[in-house]
Amino acid sequence: MNRLKIGITCYPTLGGSGVVATELGKLLAEKGHEVHFITHSMPFRLGKFDRNIFYHEVEVNDYYVFKYPPYDLSLASKLAQVVKLEELDLLHVHYAIPHAVCALLAKQMVGPELKVVTTLHGTDITVLAQDESLSDLIRYAINQSDAVTAVSQDLIQETRQLLGIEKPIDLAYNFVDKRVYYPREVASLRKEFAHPDEKILIHISNFRPVKRVTDVVDIFDRVSKEVPSRLLFVGEGPELSKVLCKVKELGLLDRVTFCGKQDDVAQLLSLADLMLLPSEKESFGLVALEAMACGVPTIASNAGGIPELITHGETGYLADIGDVEQMAAYAIALLKDESLYKKTVDACLYRARYTFCNDLITRQYEELYYRVLGRP
Numbered sequence: 001m002n003r004l005k006i007g008i009t010c011y012p013t014l015g016g017s018g019v020v021a022t023e024l025g026k027l028l029a030e031k032g033h034e035v036h037f038i039t040h041s042m043p044f045r046l047g048k049f050d051r052n053i054f055y056h057e058v059e060v061n062d063y064y065v066f067k068y069p070p071y072d073l074s075l076a077s078k079l080a081q082v083v084k085l086e087e088l089d090l091l092h093v094h095y096a097i098p099h100a101v102c103a104l105l106a107k108q109m110v111g112p113e114l115k116v117v118t119t120l121h122g123t124d125i126t127v128l129a130q131d132e133s134l135s136d137l138i139r140y141a142i143n144q145s146d147a148v149t150a151v152s153q154d155l156i157q158e159t160r161q162l163l164g165i166e167k168p169i170d171l172a173y174n175f176v177d178k179r180v181y182y183p184r185e186v187a188s189l190r191k192e193f194a195h196p197d198e199k200i201l202i203h204i205s206n207f208r209p210v211k212r213v214t215d216v217v218d219i220f221d222r223v224s225k226e227v228p229s230r231l232l233f234v235g236e237g238p239e240l241s242k243v244l245c246k247v248k249e250l251g252l253l254d255r256v257t258f259c260g261k262q263d264d265v266a267q268l269l270s271l272a273d274l275m276l277l278p279s280e281k282e283s284f285g286l287v288a289l290e291a292m293a294c295g296v297p298t299i300a301s302n303a304g305g306i307p308e309l310i311t312h313g314e315t316g317y318l319a320d321i322g323d324v325e326q327m328a329a330y331a332i333a334l335l336k337d338e339s340l341y342k343k344t345v346d347a348c349l350y351r352a353r354y355t356f357c358n359d360l361i362t363r364q365y366e367e368l369y370y371r372v373l374g375r376p
């Protein structure tokens with residue numbers, strides 16, 4: 001094996017992109033590559049010590065003439081320093097803005113032998129590329145990167161459409177580590193959350209408006225009238241208080257648990273019977289994949305890259321954005337039909353294991369690295 005020295009930059013503290021970047025780094029390190037995380041704080045899923053993993057903290061200089069401390073410049077400068085010091089082969093940056101732009105600046109400082117791989121995760125295109133003050137910069141970042149990947153076909157199309165990008169963009173789906181995400185034995189923990197005859201529905205997100213978390217409450221309200229059930233909310237964010245008000249308003253407080261931010265997501269997912277993901281937009285929907293790998297089907301909106309992950313009628317059900325009636329009907333039908341439910345769970349486990357497994361996607365990224373470096 002040709003051992004690579006890879007620098008990874010991501011948003012380390014939140015979101016699916018940080019999870020994917022960190023898990024990828026860990027898997028590459030396991031395969032013998034040297035991985036350097038260059039971020040403003042320790043990636044939250046980094047976990048235990050590994051001799052192939054290094055962490056370099058970006059410190060921002062709050063010099064008195066700066067109205068806004070220039071994080072982007074500090075990152076670019078740190079990237080160039082680490083590349084030179086550690087003789088890195090390439091930088092793999094997650095998000096075009098600002099990470100790809102910073103990596104390209106570092107490349108100019110270091111020299112053309114440094115390669116830059118950029119992964120697009122969603123909001124860098126679906127939100128930021130719509131902003132005219134940023135779209136030229138994002139287009140530049142994509143066009144100048146040595147390779148670009150996106151987490152769904154839908155995101156590739158949207159990138160092409162919104163920014164008029166013609167260069168090839170590789171599809172690299174999100175993945176889960178099958179050694180972490182599998183149905184856990186949680187029988188005794190389950191007793192703390194629900195009675196034996198009750199079903200558990202779960203929603204995990206950053207509670208941003210794009211997640212439409214109040215739809216989750218509306219769906220649960222309908223489901224709980226037909227099927228004895230409980231709802232677990234995991235995560236927090238700007239819409240949390242609105243969601244809490246709605247739960248109170250509908251008199252559901254005694255059936256809903258707010259768990260806040262949690263680390264051991266696989267454990268919580270294993271408690272659940274059904275995941276709800278009614279997002280307005282989702283370029284992939286990593287949390288639905290994590291659920292799938294734990295044997296939990298998802299009822300979701302037919303938005304963005306979600307249909308590439310969830311096969312309607314096979315590993316879950318999809319309805320139009322905001323159609324809480326239809327989503328609730330799918331949930332009720334699935335929860336009431338034991339043999340359909342069992343078939344759906346089996347399909348979830350199979351699809352997560354064979355289509356979105358860590359070995360497959362890590363290999364795909366490795367091949368991409370060798371390709372941009374011109375190494376066979």
Ligand code: GMT
Nearest residue numbers: 015016017121122151282283284285286
């Ligand atoms: O909105 C989020 O869930 C956070 C965001 C992020 O930056 O981590 O998620 C985006 O990237 C994930 C990993 O590739 C995708 O699974 C999410 O679908 C995507 N979010 C959106 O497109 C809204």
